[in-house]
Amino acid sequence: MNRKLVFSIFRYNPQEPGSSPGMQEFRFEETENLNLFVALNLIREKQDPSLQFDFCCRAGICGACAMVINGRPGLACRTKTAELPDKIVLMPLPGFRLVGDLSVDTGAWFRSMNERVRAWIHTDEDFDPDAPEVVMDNHVAEQIYELDRCIECGCCIGACATAQLRSDFMGAAAMNRIARFMLDPRDKRNNRDYFEIVGTDQGIFGCMGLLGCQDVCPKNLPLQDQLAHVRRKMGRQALKNILPWYRN
Amino acid sequence: MRIIYTDLLCIGAGLAGERVAIEAARAGFETICLSLVPPRRSHSSAAQGGMQAALGNCIKGDGDCPDVHFQDTVKGSDWGCDQEVARMFADNAPLAIRQMDHWGVPWNRVVPGKSCYYKGGEKLEKEESEDKSGLITARDFGGTAKWRACYCSDGTGHAMLYTMDSVAVQHGVQVHDRTEALSLIHDQERCHGAVVRCLKTGELRAYISRATLIASGGFGRIYRASTNAVINEGGGQIIALDTGVVPLGNMEAVQFHPTGIVPTDILVTEGCRGDGGTLLDVNLERFMPQYEPEKAELASRDVVSRRMQEHMAKGMGVKSPYGEHLWLDIRHLGREHITTKLREVDEICKNFLGVDPAESLIPVRPTQHYSMGGVRTDKNGAAYGLKGLFSAGEAACWDMHGFNRLGGNSLAETVVAGMLVGRSVAGFLQEEDMRVDTALVRGELKKQQERIDTLRSSTRGEPPFEVRNRMQDILMDYVGIFRNEKDLHLAVEKLQQVLQSAENLKLSSSGAGASPELSLALRLPGMVRLALCVAFGALERRESRGSHAREDYPARNDRDWLVRTLAFWPGGRALPRLEYEPATKVVEIPPGDRGYGGCEVISAES
Numbered sequence: 001m002n003r004k005l006v007f008s009i010f011r012y013n014p015q016e017p018g019s020s021p022g023m024q025e026f027r028f029e030e031t032e033n034l035n036l037f038v039a040l041n042l043i044r045e046k047q048d049p050s051l052q053f054d055f056c057c058r059a060g061i062c063g064a065c066a067m068v069i070n071g072r073p074g075l076a077c078r079t080k081t082a083e084l085p086d087k088i089v090l091m092p093l094p095g096f097r098l099v100g101d102l103s104v105d106t107g108a109w110f111r112s113m114n115e116r117v118r119a120w121i122h123t124d125e126d127f128d129p130d131a132p133e134v135v136m137d138n139h140v141a142e143q144i145y146e147l148d149r150c151i152e153c154g155c156c157i158g159a160c161a162t163a164q165l166r167s168d169f170m171g172a173a174a175m176n177r178i179a180r181f182m183l184d185p186r187d188k189r190n191n192r193d194y195f196e197i198v199g200t201d202q203g204i205f206g207c208m209g210l211l212g213c214q215d216v217c218p219k220n221l222p223l224q225d226q227l228a229h230v231r232r233k234m235g236r237q238a239l240k241n242i243l244p245w246y247r248n
Numbered sequence: 249m250r251i252i253y254t255d256l257l258c259i260g261a262g263l264a265g266e267r268v269a270i271e272a273a274r275a276g277f278e279t280i281c282l283s284l285v286p287p288r289r290s291h292s293s294a295a296q297g298g299m300q301a302a303l304g305n306c307i308k309g310d311g312d313c314p315d316v317h318f319q320d321t322v323k324g325s326d327w328g329c330d331q332e333v334a335r336m337f338a339d340n341a342p343l344a345i346r347q348m349d350h351w352g353v354p355w356n357r358v359v360p361g362k363s364c365y366y367k368g369g370e371k372l373e374k375e376e377s378e379d380k381s382g383l384i385t386a387r388d389f390g391g392t393a394k395w396r397a398c399y400c401s402d403g404t405g406h407a408m409l410y411t412m413d414s415v416a417v418q419h420g421v422q423v424h425d426r427t428e429a430l431s432l433i434h435d436q437e438r439c440h441g442a443v444v445r446c447l448k449t450g451e452l453r454a455y456i457s458r459a460t461l462i463a464s465g466g467f468g469r470i471y472r473a474s475t476n477a478v479i480n481e482g483g484g485q486i487i488a489l490d491t492g493v494v495p496l497g498n499m500e501a502v503q504f505h506p507t508g509i510v511p512t513d514i515l516v517t518e519g520c521r522g523d524g525g526t527l528l529d530v531n532l533e534r535f536m537p538q539y540e541p542e543k544a545e546l547a548s549r550d551v552v553s554r555r556m557q558e559h560m561a562k563g564m565g566v567k568s569p570y571g572e573h574l575w576l577d578i579r580h581l582g583r584e585h586i587t588t589k590l591r592e593v594d595e596i597c598k599n600f601l602g603v604d605p606a607e608s609l610i611p612v613r614p615t616q617h618y619s620m621g622g623v624r625t626d627k628n629g630a631a632y633g634l635k636g637l638f639s640a641g642e643a644a645c646w647d648m649h650g651f652n653r654l655g656g657n658s659l660a661e662t663v664v665a666g667m668l669v670g671r672s673v674a675g676f677l678q679e680e681d682m683r684v685d686t687a688l689v690r691g692e693l694k695k696q697q698e699r700i701d702t703l704r705s706s707t708r709g710e711p712p713f714e715v716r717n718r719m720q721d722i723l724m725d726y727v728g729i730f731r732n733e734k735d736l737h738l739a740v741e742k743l744q745q746v747l748q749s750a751e752n753l754k755l756s757s758s759g760a761g762a763s764p765e766l767s768l769a770l771r772l773p774g775m776v777r778l779a780l781c782v783a784f785g786a787l788e789r790r791e792s793r794g795s796h797a798r799e800d801y802p803a804r805n806d807r808d809w810l811v812r813t814l815a816f817w818p819g820g821r822a823l824p825r826l827e828y829e830p831a832t833k834v835v836e837i838p839p840g841d842r843g844y845g846g847c848e849v850i851s852a853e854s
Binding site: 013014015016033035048049050051052055057058064099103106108110111114115120121127131136137144149151184186187 | 285286287288289290291293294343345346347349350351352354355356357358359381382383384385400401403406407410413414415417418423425426448449450477478479511512514515569588592595596599600711712713755756757758760761762763764765
């Protein structure tokens with residue numbers, strides 16, 4: 001006997017005259033191996049074609065489908081209904097501008113974050129098309145890739161108390177990004193340069209250390225370690241800025 | 249209504265679109281990319297296993313060079329490609345990958361010394377040389393003579409896309425995400441930009457651009473089961489075809505990847521087999537060596553998919569509630585290898601199948617994966633038929649893939665074509681000005697607004713989702729891996745009926761704002777036209793070549809069919825008009841034996 005699921009879904013379409021925020025219930029019979037990607041698409045096809053949500057790769061790779069699932073930020077595509085109770089409450093990810101229903105504007109947020117963090121390789125060296133690539137230790141490449149795995153889904157922002165309190169907080173995704181460039185020998189920025197970017201309370205010193213980010217990251221990024229690492233480096237840099245003779 | 253002016257409008261912000269945009273921005277031009285999704289969610293991010301570039305750093309790639317890469321690519325294409333383009337591609341791939349390295353991609357590197365690897369089920373040993381230590385390494389992929397697929401674990405596309413977008417941010421390339429181009433603005437000779445719908449608000453805008461690029465990826469989602477992201481519905485090809493003057497090339501050339509997982513159709517990388525994984529049947533026995541003694545699991549994708557299908561037809565498939573499948577076995581590679589070099593595969597298996605691939609077999613079957621066909625361009629990326637229109641990446645038929653793309657050649661194409669087409673776009677922008685006829689712009693805006701108004705007020709017609717499902721099922725049932733005249737006739741007939749339904753839809757929602765139902769309704773007639781280009785092109789091509797396998801014409805026919813299909817769709821027609829051009833003008837390698845696949849050949853001289 002299949003379970004009868006009740007989906008309670010946040011509804012609000014800012015573009016629809018007369019629309020007001022509220023929850024709407026949909027009934028749906030569970031099938032084997034059902035996940036939220038399949039369920040939401042079938043609800044849209046069979047019950048309400050105006051329902052807005054975001055899926056793209058539906059394979060846990062692109063980060064499009066983050067939402068709050070029974071109170072916890074996560075990727076909808078890889079959430080199986082079998083892991084959830086009969087009643088499933090879906091809310092849009094907080095901290096981002098709402099597009100409609102479960103759809104939020106993560107694109108603008110992450111573009112702005114990447115601009116603020118200046119998240120690209122800073123180097124004076126020009127690319128030489130005739131030269132072989134610069135040698136790098138494979139272990140270093142793997143360490144960079146480890147942090148490069150962030151899919152900018154926004155779960156860490158949705159789960160971050162500071163980000164909910166202040167919209168200019170850069171969040172764990174930004175600190176992880178900075179840590180990725182700190183590791184990369186191709187990026188010639190030094191700690192003073194990084195301090196200019198994240199050595200503030202919109203950056204690393206705004207983190208209250210609640211570490212909801214680490215708990216919800218669907219890619220299991222070592223966010224706790226990275227936050228500690230960046231904080232330690234930037235703390236030392238702060239000291240150095242005040243006491244020029246201080247050495248790491 | 250809002251009108252936005254720019255030098256270059258890129259429709260699509262995946263690897264190819266952004267690479268072209270960066271080239272134009274670096275030359276000093278204002279560049280805007282449109283994207284259905286935030287750029288880093290583009291489907292480029294889902295490319296897993298690697299990018300082909302003949303660096304020859306690792307020991308199993310020793311002696312590799314662009315010549316060998318070129319040969320592999322031409323054979324892989326079953327001689328359907330343009331050899332001049334394949335040559336430009338292979339020659340430039342090493343440069344393009346080193347530039348991506350300079351920009352920050354964390355490629356895996358050569359580690360000197362002895363290590364183990366697997367080929368088929370067998371454990372072997374190799375020794376990497378000290379003098380290549382720290383250079384970009386590579387893994388084995390199908391249809392190649394050397395280990396050439398450079399990689400970052402199995403998140404290669406992700407790492408490349410994030411790096412590419414970071415360079416786009418650095419150079420001030422603007423991205424207008426959540427937008428969808430509904431039509432090109434043109435006067436039958438010159439492209440002037442596009443009419444675009446905002447997917448945040450539903451607003452219509454016109455973008456007027458001196459050059460316009462289509463880099464919107466493939467159209468796999470015309471099939472019910474596809475490894476593609478849900479956004480790969482062919483938007484770019486649709487607006488090109490709708491001009492009536494721009495042809496789509498080789499639309500019948502559709503790739504089925506051997507290892508989509510069952511159920512959900514998510515891809516697991518060819519790197520699984522490249523790293524030594526094997527395919528097993530219902531008796532848990534390897535079967536590929538009996539069909540392909542030389543290449544076994546590492547023949548080209550079209551061949552492996554056909555062999556799997558053949559083997560299942562002999563009753564050797566595994567029955568499941570989701571249909572028949574075979575097994576992919578990577579258990580012998582060991583947990584450490586899987587969690588470092590195949591970690592996306594590890595995650596996908598655990599999250600979507602509930603299976604640990606270090607302990608259990610992975611259920612797989614051939615699944616629609618790649619569109620070799622697309623907007624036909626010349627070797628500089630300029631689209632046929634409209635001046636000022638360009639195309640690159642999977643959206644285009646440039647055409648280095650012919651009738652079958654090799655694994656790892658699509659990531660490589662995005663950055664190589666992006667670089668080369670980017671240069672030609674920048675050159676075009678240096679030279680070419682444009683007179684804008686505002687009546688033309690207003691006329692196109694009005695036309696699209698009327699389409700929206702008609703759909704929103706329609707009281708009769710069918711629901712868009714149902715019509716889409718019908719189209720998808722027809723392609724699954726009649727235009728799959730093996731094709732024949734009877735099925736293809738049926739497909740064309742049924743799709744023509746579906747086209748009529750798609751042109752008379754009724755919404756059950758209001759269609760306000762960014763309504764997903766309205767979005768589909770606007771896109772659907774174009775999707776069905778693409779489906780008809782695929783089915784009709786396949787019906788007319790009376791031979792087998794690469795991924796196009798006709799049961800009733802099993803031979804590759806170089807005498808009559810060494811040609812590229814061009815599908816035009818002038819307004820008001822029920823079917824596309826097909827023309828043909830020679831597959832290649834330059835012939836470096838005359839048609840011959842691929843060395844795998846065992847296909848009979850009718851030679852050009854006969």
